[in-house]
Amino acid sequence: MRELCRLARQGYETRNKRETFGFLYGNIVNETGPAGRAPLRRLVVRHARYYRGGTKTRYRVTLDEREMLRRRRGLARELHQRFLGSFHSHVEVAGFVSRGISADDRASFRADREALVETLVSVWAGRRKTLRPTPKTIVAWEPETGYHYRIRAYVRQNGGVRRIRVRVIRSGVVIVY
Numbered sequence: 001m002r003e004l005c006r007l008a009r010q011g012y013e014t015r016n017k018r019e020t021f022g023f024l025y026g027n028i029v030n031e032t033g034p035a036g037r038a039p040l041r042r043l044v045v046r047h048a049r050y051y052r053g054g055t056k057t058r059y060r061v062t063l064d065e066r067e068m069l070r071r072r073r074g075l076a077r078e079l080h081q082r083f084l085g086s087f088h089s090h091v092e093v094a095g096f097v098s099r100g101i102s103a104d105d106r107a108s109f110r111a112d113r114e115a116l117v118e119t120l121v122s123v124w125a126g127r128r129k130t131l132r133p134t135p136k137t138i139v140a141w142e143p144e145t146g147y148h149y150r151i152r153a154y155v156r157q158n159g160g161v162r163r164i165r166v167r168v169i170r171s172g173v174v175i176v177y
């Protein structure tokens with residue numbers, strides 16, 4: 001959680017601003033669901049790793065796919081954790097920050113069969129106002145910088161891409177339902 005915000009902030013503070021991009025690692029926990037319902041699958045996100053490659057601008061991240069996959073798989077071996085999905089940020093530009101994932105984001109997530117979750121961190125500066133967290137949104141406000149952060153997670157479900165529930169537990173680990 002802290003790392004996602006830190007990386008989003010770093011991109012936001014870069015001259016001309018830019019998005020961040022990286023990989024999430026952790027494990028999958030299968031639990032028995034309520035009687036008569038399908039079993040629950042939870043993703044437990046334990047690590048967020050920045051990806052140095054590619055080109056990041058304020059509206060876009062462009063990647064060399066082969067090089068990205070090589071790095072992504074290498075990190076999974078190093079961490080002894082499963083690759084769960086990617087994260088990227090949307091940065092506020094001239095008072096506007098795009099709220100959800102874009103059509104391009106959806107398309108690249110759909111095409112990436114190894115990714116179970118796509119995570120978006122939005123970052124913008126503003127006066128403090130209480131953003132209400134919802135089951136599908138994590139919100140944070142940083143007093144030192146005045147930045148707001150909003151984290152959302154998406155999965156493929158019933159042939160579409162849907163936002164799902166996320167929760168931060170005390171250690172900073174993010175659980176995706």
Ligand SMILES: [Zn+2]
Pocket residue numbers: 088089090101102105
């Ligand atoms: Zn995006």
